[in-house]
Amino acid sequence: ALLPTQAVSGSKGSKDNATRSKREEVPMEVWSMCGGLPLAIVTMAGHVACNPNKSKDEWLKDCKSLFPELGKVKGKDGGKKRTQEEVGKIVSHCYNDMPAEIKTCSLYLSIFSKGHRISRKRLTRRWIAEGFVSEKQGLTVEDVAETYFNHLIRRKIILPVDHSSNGKVKYCIVHDMVLEHIVAKASEENFITVVGGNWLMPPPSSKVRRLSLQGTDSKRAKDIEKMNLSHVRSLTMFGSLNNQLSSHSFKFGIVQVLDLEGCMGFKQHHTTEICKMLLLKYLSLRATDIKSLPDRIGKLVNLETLDIRETNVLELPKEVCQLEQLVNILGGNKRTRKALKLPGELNKKKKMKGLRILSGIEITAGSVDLHHLTELRKLAIYKLVTMGDDSSFEELRSSIEYLGGYSLHTLIIGDESSKFINSLDDLSSPPIFLIALELSGKMVKLPRWIRQLSALNKLTLPITALRTDNLRQLSDLEELFSLTFSFTAQNYDAETLTILSENKLHSRGQIKVPEAGFKSLKLLRFSAPLLPLLSFPKKAMPELERLELRFNLLEGLFGVENLEKLKEVHLTLDDKTRQAVTKKIAGEMENAAKKTKAKAPRIILETVIHSN
Known part of the structure; x- marks a missing residue:
């Protein structure tokens, strides 16, 4: 457990200095009412961290409203251990203090089961698809979603359990008691209906809007059959598809978010029904046993995110190019470097101009022209297929050079032959806005322009580039966090x-x-x-x-x-x-x-x- 002074420090450096005088005004009664329990202290610390301008009188008023007896018997109540119900009051108070849009995003956590490690990117992309996040003050929706996520971290509503090499939170969890409070709120407001898992929730009294199936038995499956599912907008499943929904009930015409990550038991009729969900914006089939995407996927004209990572889908059908609203294509397998082939129509018809992430792909020399993807923020190429000619990737090299002057922030290239990554030294206009760069192959000499990447935060290079002179060259990158x-x-x-x-x-x-x-x-x-x-x-x-x-x-x-x-x-x-x-x-x-x-x-x- 964190001590109050440690737990309050949600940020470092100048921010701490700027708010220290305010934090010193927080009276000991605030910590005393927590009864020495770690959850109560940490949750209250998050509340304090997000209210640095609150006066001492305002804090005392909060204490009195929560526990009127506090301070009446001095020296005794401060040491009192709080009951679960009393800790729940503290959690509820801290939750109610949050801005409305943050509350909405926190309610969404009830989709995940107790103890589930929640991916930051999975969560924020779903918020965006649900419409909880919009552009603000020149920030993109992705940036605003990151801000909301960081606010929940600071509030101690979610707790980091793993970080990426760039320092960002990669996975988080929700404390069981906090999650129990959120699930109860979500049920009370008919925000999310949870079936199975660790919670015994009453059946919804009205239409189900968001449904989370966390593992069901035959009895619960029959209960699902009785529900009014015609208005389900978001469907999340964990475990096996076949044990939770019968074939005729896998029909949700107005679903906008379908998350089946990790589900097994994919059958042909499942993909057929998915392609009838014409309003679908977010589709995650990650780590499922699906083998291919049907041509009918071209009907999902509203689709914004397609996640087929860690599956046996090795090629996208040409009909994907009809999906003009696509923002994220996530494919391949990062660990094994299995890659996803793109359809040739992407090159011919200059489609999907709004793409921001194109990850886990395979590129054959001379087959792909990416110049038209000027919104692209991340390009991750897991495999390059050469045609024997050193100049065969000239189009790709030109695309990287061109996109580097627009929005490209992350570039990942896996090149077994190493000819292409070594040719990057010839770029006349380097991608100077890169935040993350990964080059895989055999490289001894670094690109001359690498010292110009003043915003570079994360850099991954092949072991063959490990030389004293290269380290000297990289040492000038002042923003470099991870090497x-x-x-x-x-x-x-x-x-x-x-x-x-x-x-x-x-x-x-x-x-x-x-x-x-x-x-x-x-x-x-x-x-x-x-x-x-x-x-x-x-x-x-x-x-x-x-x-x-x-x-x-x-x-x-x-x-x-x-x-x-x-x-x-x-x-x-x-x-x-x-x-x-x-x-x-x-x-x-x-x-x-x-x-x-x-x-x-x-x-x-x-x-x-x-x-x-």
Whole structure:
């Protein structure tokens, strides 16, 4: 549990300084009424953090309205343990204080079951599809949705459980008691109807507007059959399709959001019925066992998000190009780099001009022209299919150069042959607005223009680019938060080993981090079977908090004690037989850090066991 002073600090730096004087006005009665219970303290801390201008008298008035007895018997009530009902009153008070649009977004959390890890992007995209978020003061709907999400984090309504390498929250959860309160509110307002899972909710007294099926038995399935489902606008299912809805009831004509992520049991009639949902805006079939998309998907003319990641759908039908409202196409598999083929009609007819995310795709040389996608914010190419000619990707290179002058913020390119990523050095006009860049293949020399990416926050490069001179070049990127050097199984061979050996020769047999630069870097990650000797001199990476090393063999690591703000070192071993060696490295690292630091970084060991 956080102490009150810690829990209130929802932001860092100047924001904390600006509000500190106000926070000092928060009387101890506010914390006393929480009865020392962690949930009550944390929830109230979020409430305090979002009301920095509230006076002491106003806080005392809140305390009196919640618990009139507080303070009557001084010194006793402050130590009283609160009952579940009393903690519920505190949670309810904090919830009621939120702005109306944030309340609406928080009610939506009841769609997910108890303990479910909720993806930030999944949640915010659904808010947008439901119409809960609109553009404000020049911000896009995506940016406004991020603001709402961060507000809920600050309120402690949702709790982060995992972060992306760029520092953003990737997954969150909702405390059971907070979720119980939200589910009750959602039921009371007929906002969402939850069937199954951990909640026993009364059947809806009127039309069902949003339906969340969290696993049902035969009795509950019969209850669903009795419901008036003709007005369902949002349908979410967890588990198996066949156990929850019979074939004739999978018909929701006015559904706008259909989320079947992780559901198994896909049949032909399911895809047939989905293609009849003509008002559909958001369709997630992620991690289902669907094998292909029917041609009839072209009828979903209102569709904005199509998520088919981690499925066996390897190619989009040409009819997808009829979907002029599409904003997000999410395909392929990030872990295996299985990619999604685009239809040739995308190139010929210059369709889907409103696309903002095109992720997980495969591009064949000369087949795709993306110049017309001027709204594109993210382009993730998992696979490039060459045609033998070095100039065969000239159209793609030209597209990246052109889109880089518009909205392109994230660029990911996987290139097994490495010819294309090495040709990016020739760009005459680099994508200077990039926030995230990932290049995968065999690259030794960095693009000359990389130093111009002043907004770059996250950078992922192949392990072959790990050279002292390259690190020196990257050290000037003042906004860089996360830096990763990694490899893919396809490109780690004798040639890669040779490149790594040659890289060390440039700096006397070691990879040396520059003494200055990397002013904002928080995360440094290396991932390769063989990691060369790494050296951190004094004043290197002054803000680094987390160092991740994944390897079979590590040649050496010097100067960890010089990383003054280092908090965690993650050592992941890909070879169980060398576990003793890894523990020795961890011990040496910890001892070195203790010599110069009051508090040594936490060393976390992990062994990956590969199945045959």
